[in-house]
Amino acid sequence: MKDKIYTYFDVLNQHSIISATNLKGEIKYVNDQFCDISKYEESELIGAPHSIVNSGYHNRAYFKDLWRTIGRGKVWQGNILNKAKDGSNYWVATTIVPIIEESKVKEYFSIRIEKTEEMKLEEEKTLHENRFTQLFNHISEGVVTLKKFGHKFIITDFNRGAEKLDHKNSAEVIGKDVLEVFPGTETSGFYDYIEEAYQKGYAQYPILKYQDENSDVWRKGEFYKLPNEEIVCVYHDITEEIIQLEQLKKYNEKLEEIAFKASHEVRAPVASILGLMQLLDLSDLSENNQQVLEHMKSSVEKLDQTIRDIVKVSYDTEEGKALFSKLSDLKNHFQNL
Structure with missing residues (x-):
């Protein structure tokens, strides 16, 4: 049984960044992978507090939760941004396992996988999403996205321009059938253009008059079909014109x-x-x-x-x-x- 455990540990040691610390957070053991990524010598790490690789990116509450969790004998998992000796930063997906003997936590065993590139890609994705969200919400035109489920087109997004033009709150309309929110869509002719965009990928509708019990307005715009099958309607109000x-x-x-x-x-x-x-x-x-x-x-x-x-x-x-x-x-x- 011990041989199997040593074999498992050897495999883990080859592919993971491993360390062990005492209850004070002082490093007792590091493997070669830890030294390589942190750019510290083993002798510099043993006996040093684990905060030696703290980048300062995470706030105190983040680590307070970490220590509270492992102090209770529970496993903690999360992403941590560390700093190497040369000042460079690196992300690691971290799992910290408390080692318990006689019902007491004796030390902590940490296993990490580097994910710096993945986090960069995720940050870039988040940045692009934030830029899109800002653009989506700050353009004056109304923008509504629709997703087809069965025979219905469900509203999946509703920008501030649409809120202003149609006097509706996005929280009230997202997730609802477009015919429920805009009952005049079918009689006014808009629904035909939604279907056309869904079938052909694009539809530009001429000046149309939209009417229901609460609205009597003129609109002009276009429908686009996205790769994820959503339909985007970009429109503006031309009632005054x-x-x-x-x-x-x-x-x-x-x-x-x-x-x-x-x-x-x-x-x-x-x-x-x-x-x-x-x-x-x-x-x-x-x-x-x-x-x-x-x-x-x-x-x-x-x-x-x-x-x-x-x-x-x-x-x-x-x-x-x-x-x-x-x-x-x-x-x-x-x-x-």
Whole structure:
């Protein structure tokens, strides 16, 4: 039996970083692997406190929990960042086993596996995830991710942009069927685009009006299918733009009406006046009356040209405003004659 134990220990010794400490935490034994990774000589480690390789990365509570656990005779497992003699750091997956004799803990036996590269990759992954989360939550567009389960699309994420646009809290909607959260999805046509994205990998929907009991809005956006089968919807609200467009449309209709009236109801009599003035024989009039008539003719011609310009400009521009102002000035001029 002892031979088997020694064989097992020999195998463990070849592939693991091993140490033994007394109850005070002073090192009693280290194997070659421990010396290699810590860059200390065995003579420098024996009798030294195990804190000789403490990197300072972990807080006091972390090690307090460790010592409390092994002090009670229980096994502790976790990842520890240590510091080598040359100042370099290394991660080890650590298992500390209390050695118990006569119901009392006599010493501690530690087995470690280096995982520096794995921890670096994990840190990079965490960093990328944090960057994505910040981007996900700080863009103004709404972003919703969906996962298909059976015949349902379940909401798996809901960014702050979506919370603001739809006045819903992410905690309330994540895990629910999209039709439950947005009951107007199917009738408004959005559901067809979700299905299209799921089948084809991408779908861009045109301007759509979403309606339910609580909402009446206009939306535009795109659906993407991720490698993990999730559907991402990126959208923005264009309700204000649609309202402004409708107002502009009504305004243009009113301008067209004004232009039509200016052309047919105002310009026609002006044209008649100009025609009649051409028939007048100025030689029969006194010099004063001739001047007044010439002044009237000039004013009517200006009025005629202004009406032509108003008909031409049928939308709200600085030029249009100037023309309306010009028309008002001409009107006041005729009233003062």
